[in-house]
Amino acid sequence: MARTDLNDLIVFLAVARERSFTRAAARLGVSQSSLSHTVRGLEQRLGVRLLARTTRSVAPTEAGERLLRTVGPNLDEIEAELAALGDLREKPAGTVRITAGEHSAETILWPVLERLLPLYPDIQVEVAVDYGLTDIVAERYDAGVRLGGRIARDMVAIRIGPDMSMAVVGAPDYFARRPPPIEPQDLSAHACINLRLPTYGGLYAWEFERDGREFSVRVEGPLVFNTMQLRMNAALSGLGLAYLPEDAVRPHVAAGRLVRVLADWCAPFSGYHLYYPSRRQHRPAFALLVDALRYRG
Numbered sequence: 001m002a003r004t005d006l007n008d009l010i011v012f013l014a015v016a017r018e019r020s021f022t023r024a025a026a027r028l029g030v031s032q033s034s035l036s037h038t039v040r041g042l043e044q045r046l047g048v049r050l051l052a053r054t055t056r057s058v059a060p061t062e063a064g065e066r067l068l069r070t071v072g073p074n075l076d077e078i079e080a081e082l083a084a085l086g087d088l089r090e091k092p093a094g095t096v097r098i099t100a101g102e103h104s105a106e107t108i109l110w111p112v113l114e115r116l117l118p119l120y121p122d123i124q125v126e127v128a129v130d131y132g133l134t135d136i137v138a139e140r141y142d143a144g145v146r147l148g149g150r151i152a153r154d155m156v157a158i159r160i161g162p163d164m165s166m167a168v169v170g171a172p173d174y175f176a177r178r179p180p181p182i183e184p185q186d187l188s189a190h191a192c193i194n195l196r197l198p199t200y201g202g203l204y205a206w207e208f209e210r211d212g213r214e215f216s217v218r219v220e221g222p223l224v225f226n227t228m229q230l231r232m233n234a235a236l237s238g239l240g241l242a243y244l245p246e247d248a249v250r251p252h253v254a255a256g257r258l259v260r261v262l263a264d265w266c267a268p269f270s271g272y273h274l275y276y277p278s279r280r281q282h283r284p285a286f287a288l289l290v291d292a293l294r295y296r297g
């Protein structure tokens with residue numbers, strides 16, 4: 001393939017991934033008209049249409065999806081290898097992109113970054129807080145953070161945190177009006193603060209386990225949020241019961257601002273892991289961050 005065709009593929013991948021000529025042009029630092037001309041030329045040479053364009057959106061055609069799926073990872077690997085060569089300096093340098101949930105970003109990533117980055121001023125870390133199960137390869141992240149039981153088998157997983165447990169909590173004012181639940185099924189009689197996760201396609205069912213028996217309970221209530229802090233605020237305000245990480249509510253429980261219930265139904269489970277593709281060449285900056293995050297408890 002001619003070198004110009006390789007450049008054209010890079011342009012196509014940028015547009016297909018961004019689903020927008022405008023965003024792709026901003027990312028590549030070229031004009032929108034230049035991108036459009038390049039993609040049209042590539043389509044003419046290949047003899048197939050790669051992008052379906054309307055006045056409001058851009059989406060890959062069937063041929064475009066195939067090219068994106070087969071060629072994209074290979075070009076990403078070439079780019080990563082070239083970046084790795086550029087990082088062969090005395091000090092680790094470059095940008096590391098990580099996607100993580102709100103809780104893991106605050107409790108696991110931030111303490112390490114706060115300590116590490118002042119020592120390595122040439123490293124930049126981008127953390128995208130996202131509750132979705134992001135495809136880190138397609139979205140071009142170096143790594144992601146998930147709970148241990150939710151990582152694809154084709155990924156390398158490094159434990160970065162201890163075992164966790166969840167907690168059902170409510171404010172004393174709330175329990176002054178209603179008796180506390182004794183079993184998870186009793187939650188049907190309570191106002192509960194729901195969590196909506198994009199990957200679940202609906203409201204998250206609260207998970208419980210006791211004596212080896214696992215089950216989920218779908219709850220109802222006046223509020224639905226997609227962040228932890230707002231659910232915490234609602235519980236503190238006495239608006240309902242919340243299902244939150246135990247370490248996040250511990251200070252409020254100790255201070256008497258929240259009351260924990262159903263503790264014997266909330267068994268520990270595998271905590272946070274950093275995951276990344278096994279075949280990708282990792283730069284010194286990424287390797288340094290992985291080692292700093294590795295859980296040694």
